[in-house]
Amino acid sequence: MKYKAIKGTRDILPGETQRWQRLERLFREAFARYGYSEIRLPIFEETALFARGLGDTTDIVEKEMYTFPDKGGNSLTLRPEGTAGVVRAYLEENLGGEGGAVKLWYTGPMFRYERPQKGRFRQFHQIGAELFGVGGPEADAELLQMVHATISALGVPGLSLQINSLGDGACRPDFRQALIEYFRPLAPQLCENCRRRLETNPLRILDCKAEGCRLLRAGAPDGREFLCAPCREHFAAVCGLLDAAAVPYIVNPAMVRGLDYYTRTTFELTSSGLGAQDTVAAGGRYDRLVEEFGGAATPGLGFALGVERLLLLLPPDAVDEAPRPVFLAALGAAARRAVWPWLAELRGRGVAAEWDYEGRSLKSQLRRADRLRARQVVIVGENELAAGVVQLRDMSEKTQREVATADLIETLAPTAYAEGG
RNA sequence: GUGGGUGUAGCUCAAUGGUGGAGCACCUGACUGUGGCUCAGGGGGUUGAGGGUUCAAAUCCCUUCACUCACCCCA
Numbered sequence: 001m002k003y004k005a006i007k008g009t010r011d012i013l014p015g016e017t018q019r020w021q022r023l024e025r026l027f028r029e030a031f032a033r034y035g036y037s038e039i040r041l042p043i044f045e046e047t048a049l050f051a052r053g054l055g056d057t058t059d060i061v062e063k064e065m066y067t068f069p070d071k072g073g074n075s076l077t078l079r080p081e082g083t084a085g086v087v088r089a090y091l092e093e094n095l096g097g098e099g100g101a102v103k104l105w106y107t108g109p110m111f112r113y114e115r116p117q118k119g120r121f122r123q124f125h126q127i128g129a130e131l132f133g134v135g136g137p138e139a140d141a142e143l144l145q146m147v148h149a150t151i152s153a154l155g156v157p158g159l160s161l162q163i164n165s166l167g168d169g170a171c172r173p174d175f176r177q178a179l180i181e182y183f184r185p186l187a188p189q190l191c192e193n194c195r196r197r198l199e200t201n202p203l204r205i206l207d208c209k210a211e212g213c214r215l216l217r218a219g220a221p222d223g224r225e226f227l228c229a230p231c232r233e234h235f236a237a238v239c240g241l242l243d244a245a246a247v248p249y250i251v252n253p254a255m256v257r258g259l260d261y262y263t264r265t266t267f268e269l270t271s272s273g274l275g276a277q278d279t280v281a282a283g284g285r286y287d288r289l290v291e292e293f294g295g296a297a298t299p300g301l302g303f304a305l306g307v308e309r310l311l312l313l314l315p316p317d318a319v320d321e322a323p324r325p326v327f328l329a330a331l332g333a334a335a336r337r338a339v340w341p342w343l344a345e346l347r348g349r350g351v352a353a354e355w356d357y358e359g360r361s362l363k364s365q366l367r368r369a370d371r372l373r374a375r376q377v378v379i380v381g382e383n384e385l386a387a388g389v390v391q392l393r394d395m396s397e398k399t400q401r402e403v404a405t406a407d408l409i410e411t412l413a414p415t416a417y418a419e420g421g
Numbered sequence: 422g423u424g425g426g427u428g429u430a431g432c433u434c435a436a437u438g439g440u441g442g443a444g445c446a447c448c449u450g451a452c453u454g455u456g457g458c459u460c461a462g463g464g465g466g467u468u469g470a471g472g473g474u475u476c477a478a479a480u481c482c483c484u485u486c487a488c489u490c491a492c493c494c495c496a
Contacts, residue, residue, distance in 0.1 A: 059495080361454085377456090
């Protein structure tokens with residue numbers, strides 16, 4: 001076999017696409033209920049958009065992006081996540097021009113150069129949403145409630161919603177400084193990564209999984225105590241709203257996201273049904289990102305979920321079924337000629353119809369009809385042609401009757417297919 | 422980038438140094454034109470690739486590739 005799919009990419013085959021379609025439909029319907037409109041964006045952007053948006057020192061920007069020069073010499077990057085592009089479009093298209101809340105959702109492939117493992121691919125798919133223009137805690141709570149309710153409605157096992165507040169421009173620097181002062185004397189005992197993080201992004205030390213680092217942070221400053229009054233109130237209000245809506249959650253002060261743009265509320269939705277990559281959905285508030293990209297100060301927040309990971313948690317039969325076809329079994333060349341226009345007529349009326357292309361034995365054709373999950377089979381041979389009838393067989397009820405050829409189409413497609421002529 | 426595991430028929434897997442098999446799937450027939458059950462037969466393989474040891478390698482050794490899980494990181 002000469003050509004193979006690139007490492008970390010997969011073919012999503014016909015059986016699997018029905019599961020994808022169901023999931024996409026359920027989220028499309030949920031987003032409509034919550035007032036989100038779909039937005040479709042390019043899968044590549046200027047490299048600088050991501051570097052600026054996600055943060056220069058994040059792992060994604062430092063070593064995971066698919067970056068390449070185009071023929072004009074511009075540096076482009078396949079999107080590693082969705083938020084940066086949505087913010088770019090929000091500003092470029094002036095989507096906030098009318099004021100008030102702007103709610104957008106998207107889905108599509110994302111690209112990160114990582115070693116593949118369970119629930120992690122180089123091309124993977126996200127469904128996400130962004131809400132611009134609302135700074136109050138109601139927006140945070142509503143987004144969290146939407147994500148939690150929609151995913152738990154799918155029947156996902158072992159769901160856990162963890163939330164935290166990272167503070168804002170006013171208070172996060174104090175917390176950061178306190179962490180540096182606490183960990184600096186302990187630097188020799190930190191892992192290699194964390195020694196580097198001490199200067200670049202000390203918050204990340206809090207969720208390092210190395211044994212040594214985990215023990216050291218037992219006495220580390222608690223982020224909650226460093227929140228300024230407005231951040232503290234905001235977080236308390238979010239928690240109160242979640243309580244009022246009966247959304248279960250756990251406050252996890254050690255949870256730090258890997259993207260620099262988050263402020264205040266962050267969250268992760270994990271499932272015990274996955275492997276090591278157990279985050280199904282995650283997101284948070286990013287009140288400075290729009291400004292960072294040159295827009296007017298605009299609060300924002302959003303989330304994204306991993307489609308492959310969520311599908312890993314759903315039963316194999318959670319699918320949107322294709323309509324079951326009518327199968328036209330023709331015996332002999334004359335019958336095949338007779339059947340051909342009926343196929344077009346049925347399909348034109350909105351009925352799924354199939355046949356056997358090779359004129360094989362009736363047994364073979366019935367077997368194929370069965371494999372295609374045909375609900376009815378029309379059998380036509382020389383005898384039927386001569387008599388002007390066909391045999392109409394119901395595959396599940398095992399009944400068979402004769403139908404006059406002239407009545408066949410009306411029998412199989414009784415109501416004229418109104419849509420689209 | 423680092424480590425572990427696995428590569429044998431379309432799929433799931435046997436065969437631990439001595440003639441590469443089974444189940445499922447597929448095709449044909451029993452049934453000249455009626456599917457799912459049964460029976461019989463059939464098609465299919467450079468045992469991932471390359472090298473080495475041996476009278477003899479799917480099996481042991483080396484290299485390489487792929488897949489996979491984990492670290493890391495994240496959705």
